[in-house]
Amino acid sequence: NAGVTQTPKFQVLKTGQSMTLQCAQDMNHNSMYWYRQDPGMGLRLIYYSASEGTTDKGEVPNGYNVSRLNKREFSLRLESAAPSQTSVYFCASREYWMPQHFGDGTRLSIL
Amino acid sequence: AQSVTQLDSHVSVSEGTPVLLRCNYSSSYSPSLFWYVQHPNKGLQLLLKYTSAATLVKGINGFEAEFKKSETSFHLTKPSAHMSDAAEYFCVVSENSGGGADGLTFGKGTHLIIQP
Numbered sequence: 001n002a003g004v005t006q007t008p009k010f011q012v013l014k015t016g017q018s019m020t021l022q023c024a025q026d027m028n029h030n031s032m033y034w035y036r037q038d039p040g041m042g043l044r045l046i047y048y049s050a051s052e053g054t055t056d057k058g059e060v061p062n063g064y065n066v067s068r069l070n071k072r073e074f075s076l077r078l079e080s081a082a083p084s085q086t087s088v089y090f091c092a093s094r095e096y097w098m099p100q101h102f103g104d105g106t107r108l109s110i111l
Numbered sequence: 112a113q114s115v116t117q118l119d120s121h122v123s124v125s126e127g128t129p130v131l132l133r134c135n136y137s138s139s140y141s142p143s144l145f146w147y148v149q150h151p152n153k154g155l156q157l158l159l160k161y162t163s164a165a166t167l168v169k170g171i172n173g174f175e176a177e178f179k180k181s182e183t184s185f186h187l188t189k190p191s192a193h194m195s196d197a198a199e200y201f202c203v204v205s206e207n208s209g210g211g212a213d214g215l216t217f218g219k220g221t222h223l224i225i226q227p
Contacts, residue, residue: 004154033215042219043155043201090154097162097205097214099145102154 002026006091006103013081013110021076021106023091029101031094032074034058034066036087037105043090049074081110113138113206117218125226130189132221134202137183143205144185146176149220150198158200161185172196197225 007022025032033048035058045058047066055066063085065077074093078085086109092100118133136142143162147155159170166178172195176187185202200221206214 043217045215092155097143099143099147099157099160099203099205100155100215102147102156104154105152 004091004093004101004103006089006106008106009104010107011109013078013108015081015083015110017081017110019078019081019108021078021089021091021108022073023075023103024073025091025093025101026072027093027095027101028071029093029095030071031096032068033092033094033100034064034074034076035090035092036060036085037090038087046076046089083110086110113142113204113214113216115202115204115216115218117200117202117221119221120219121222121224123224123226124192126194127191130187130192130196130223132187132200132202132223134185134187134218135183136185136202136204138204138206140206144176144178145203145205146170146174146185146187147201147203148198149201155201158187192223192225194225194227197223199223 004025030051034046035043044060049055049068052071067075089106091103094100114137116135145160146158148158149155158174159168161168161178169175174189202218204216
């Protein structure tokens with residue numbers, strides 16, 4: 001039972017490059033989320049998708065786009081990466097009001 | 112609007128002594144509350160959840176938490192700390208009524224340090 005799978009686990013980009021972070025869940029959950037985690041700032045919500053076909057901005061959406069490709073997959077895209085986007089990115093999913101399940105994270109460095 | 116306050120950013124205890132991580136919340140609805148643990152370079156793992164059943168909730172690895180509506184608190188405790196408990200802990204409130212960000216609010220986290 002894989003749960004929430006994120007790819008890649010690590011990535012180094014140059015400023016201005018683009019990249020898509022992939023997330024897939026196999027629990028048939030309706031809601032999916034993207035967070036970034038920075039030292040001393042906890043988890044901050046970038047975007048979420050309450051159900052297939054819908055997406056909404058979170059606390060820090062600038063510089064990011066998302067796609068809810070189907071019920072299983074929710075991708076996060078950086079169109080033109082900036083050093084301020086160096087962070088650890090987590091994807092999560094959940095069903096209704098139950099707790100979220102988290103992936104293991106993607107560690108992204110932008111030089 | 113809902114909010115979560117983890118009252119301590121860092122807590123240090125000696126191995127074998129009790130652990131107390133404090134969480135206060137505010138919510139306009141009957142919330143669900145969760146505690147997660149994050150070990151270094153890992154994702155978040157659910158420790159325990161309160162979803163309007165028993166107010167004393169037992170979780171994994173000997174942790175438990177008590178939902179106190181009158182005090183709007185959901186403190187996490189463990190009778191005897193182990194070195195493997197050293198991690199970051201997050202308190203989360205779920206308002207169960209929809210709303211912004213799908214009704215979820217995270218605390219800023221408490222870093223638990225275990226002294227040998």
